Amino acid sequence: MSKITLYGRRGWGSAIVEAQLEWLGLDYTYEAVGDLLRSAEARRSLAPVNPLAQVPTLVLPNGQILTESAAITLYLADMTGRDDLVPPPGSLERPDFLRWLIFLVANVYPTYTYADEPDRFVPDAAARDGFRAAVDAYAQRLYGILEVTARIPWFLGGRFSALDIYVAVMTRWRPGRKWFAESAPRLYSIATRADAMPQLQAVWSRNFFDARS
Ligand SMILES: N[C@@H](CCC(=O)N[C@@H](CS)C(=O)NCC(=O)O)C(=O)O
Numbered sequence: 001m002s003k004i005t006l007y008g009r010r011g012w013g014s015a016i017v018e019a020q021l022e023w024l025g026l027d028y029t030y031e032a033v034g035d036l037l038r039s040a041e042a043r044r045s046l047a048p049v050n051p052l053a054q055v056p057t058l059v060l061p062n063g064q065i066l067t068e069s070a071a072i073t074l075y076l077a078d079m080t081g082r083d084d085l086v087p088p089p090g091s092l093e094r095p096d097f098l099r100w101l102i103f104l105v106a107n108v109y110p111t112y113t114y115a116d117e118p119d120r121f122v123p124d125a126a127a128r129d130g131f132r133a134a135v136d137a138y139a140q141r142l143y144g145i146l147e148v149t150a151r152i153p154w155f156l157g158g159r160f161s162a163l164d165i166y167v168a169v170m171t172r173w174r175p176g177r178k179w180f181a182e183s184a185p186r187l188y189s190i191a192t193r194a195d196a197m198p199q200l201q202a203v204w205s206r207n208f209f210d211a212r213s
Pocket of ligand 1: 012013014036037052053054055056067068069070105109113
């Protein structure tokens with residue numbers, strides 16, 4: 001039987017799914033894609049499986065395609081019957097988990113989509129810096145909301161979940177770990193605690209250390 005294929009790029013959002021695949025012990029093949037923000041060739045190569053040409057993109061063993069990290073997160077829990085990354089239906093943590101999972105992908109994630117390469121959305125070169133600054137400021141406001149919501153030691157309190165994996169990965173992006181340490185200490189503490197999890201060492205190394213140039 002063929003395996004799951006994860007299309008990804010080191011350090012990008014595919015790390016959120018790679019961490020879950022590793023955590024769950026699932027067999028998968030990693031297909032590295034080029035720089036989707038800057039390379040038309042990289043976008044062309046991924047477009048047949050994901051018309052948005054984004055990672056993470058997953059191809060299931062039966063050929064079905066799954067995009068959107070939140071959908072993948074929920075699906076992997078369904079597929080494995082495991083509830084260690086996703087609180088199960090009926091649990092007290094389930095509503096909070098769903099709320100903040102969707103908050104991350106619907107509110108926080110798009111700030112990177114729009115500000116990573118603003119020229120894709122702002123044709124006027126003179127307006128780009130202001131746009132990027134405004135979107136980055138909005139992202140910081142969103143992180144402020146997450147900061148006052150997050151509990152300790154994990155986002156949901158006593159139990160680890162996929163939300164902590166999102167926090168560990170996203171805090172590596174703008175405005176960066178130093179900003180989180182100073183301005184969002186709970187998120188920073190969740191991230192560093194997740195950094196230290198033995199089950200995730202290989203994923204973090206591949207994405208954030210080996211890949212570092
Ligand atoms: N909503 C998507 C967002 C995925 C996404 O924005 N991925 C980034 C990498 S971190 C990407 O592929 N960007 C390329 C682009 O948007 O053109 C998800 O949650 O999976």
